[in-house]
Amino acid sequence: MLDFDVAQARLAARARMPASQSDVSLHELPGRVLAQDLVAQLDLPPADNSAMDGYALRAADAATAHGTLPIQQRCFAGQAPDPLQAGHATRLFTGSLIPAGADTVVMQEDCHETDDHVTFEQVVQAGRHIRRRGEDMRRGHVILRRGTRLRAGHIAVLAAQGYAQAPVFTPLKIGILTTGDELITPGQPLPPAAIYNSNGPMLASLCRELGVADTLLRHARDTPQETETALAELVERCDLVLSVGGASVGEKDLVKPAIEALGGTLDLWRVRMKPGKPVALAELKGRPVVCLPGNPVSAFVVFSLLVSPLIRGLQGCRQVLPPTRRGILQTEHPLGSEREEFIRIQAQTAGSGLPALVPHQQQSSGALSSLSWSHGLARIPAGSRVEAGAEVTWYAFADWLQ
Template identity: 75%
Template structure:
């Protein structure tokens, strides 16, 4: 069996960014991966402006408390103020341009306007409450880098710089193959000894959460020819193929032999992790195929920790491995074994210190309900036994699946 870290690194290294990209409008950029660096088209702010509702003046004209200055002009955001005359003030609002000659802004709460002008409660200091030209972004500087998955904040930056569209890598197309005579699609009548196929919709939604194109779903019965046909189709039309089940050592584990019979090469098989040991990485038609365990809990964990970095790399993301956080284990029994054990947990933030990680009461690979409950996976290293209070690494599902 391959160590978990080595397996994770090998899958991540298999990824290559797409050669092609497309230009997409702002309203369709969310979740896409930027194909080229983008630079600022202008300084932001484009000119000095007021950070407050208040009055612009020369600080020297109100250097003592109680000074009163006549109000020369009222200037709203979007209007151009006249140059400030000595000994006067200009009423401004948040975002108003700073008039030539002014060196400070006094917020309206610290002054009082009357018939004689505006009176300042305290001595005025220069340089207050002014947003300087270019202090946020400078013309020509890179504002979003290639390989960035675009979030709402990035889109706001692009819009503020006048970008109506941006170049992004094309959508990744993922094929999902489930196998097994016992599987029935949800919504159909369930015969005796059959179970509903939860893997297909689960994996499709996991891919959707990573902003791939809609997944291509296929199901094959436990028949070598049917499995070969499905693998041939998916590997010919998709960038990545995920197969579920059929990659272990049982009599009906036909996926691995099917890949090999089609000329595929196996890069790794079986990983020292729990759940998820029977996982394989293969290559067919220059496309990666990841064979996931048939158990839905195991498939979920393997997808989160091994497949999601591969997907991010194939999408062109510059950062494929999200952070591994630290937390304090709270458990009523020792945890550990001969494989890296990824325990389904909920993380509770503390006022000070690391979050507390509480394992689900059922850690068997058959406890499907634990996936809806958990918000993370705590790693218990192979060969260790950990008690309550131990500090461990944990993988936030929001980090790894978003």
């Protein structure tokens, strides 16, 4: 069997940087991937300003005046203050510009004002409560790197720098193929021996959480013609195709022959992981096709750990493999098989230490409800017995599915 880490690396390596990009307005940027490095267009702050509501002064003046100074001016944010006269103070508010000649700000809680004079109730220390020009961002310095998936914090940086738009890679389009006579679209009457198709909606949702704005779903009954027709359409219209089930060697496993009939090549792997052993990577008309296990839990796990890095790479992201975390397993895990096991867990805060990882009581690949319950997957090394209280690696969905 193929080692899990090798399989993960192979899929991630298949990603090709997007070839096209476009300028997109700020409100359309969340979730998109930056196509160029961007530099600061101005210093931030653009000038020294007050970090507090208070009074600007020369610290030495407070000492020589025995702690009381006349107020020269009241200056709000957005107003330009006059240069500070010797032996005076200027009333400021958060964000107000520091007048020329002042070297400190005393916050209003440490003083009181009477008859246009301010008295300082504590020793004044020079340099306090001033935000210096450029201390946050310097003009000409890189502020955001190519390959960054843009979130609200990045949008704030761009807006503060005056960017009304930014260059981003063209969005990825993913096709999803489900197969099987037994699968029925949710909302339709359920015949005997049939089940609802949960894989299609689940995978489409997982793709959207990764910033894929466009997914195309197709379902094929168990005939060679339907499977080949659906696959041909998805490959023609999408950048990446995910199929679920039907890629093994059973009588109704029709995805593999459909790929070959369309001129593609398929590399079928048996990955050393549980759940999710059967995985295939195909190349069809220059586009990758990943064949996932048909079991929804297995498909979810394989998507999370093996497919999501490939998608991030195809989107142009710099970091395709998110970090893993460490936690304390709360129950004993018996001697495992020859495969790496990925068990569904909830992570619970345990004081200031590592989180407590509580496994779902049902680890069967048929326990679909465990997916909505879990925070992530704890990794159990192949052939290992892990005692309760042992420290293990875990993959947080919050890291791997966004």
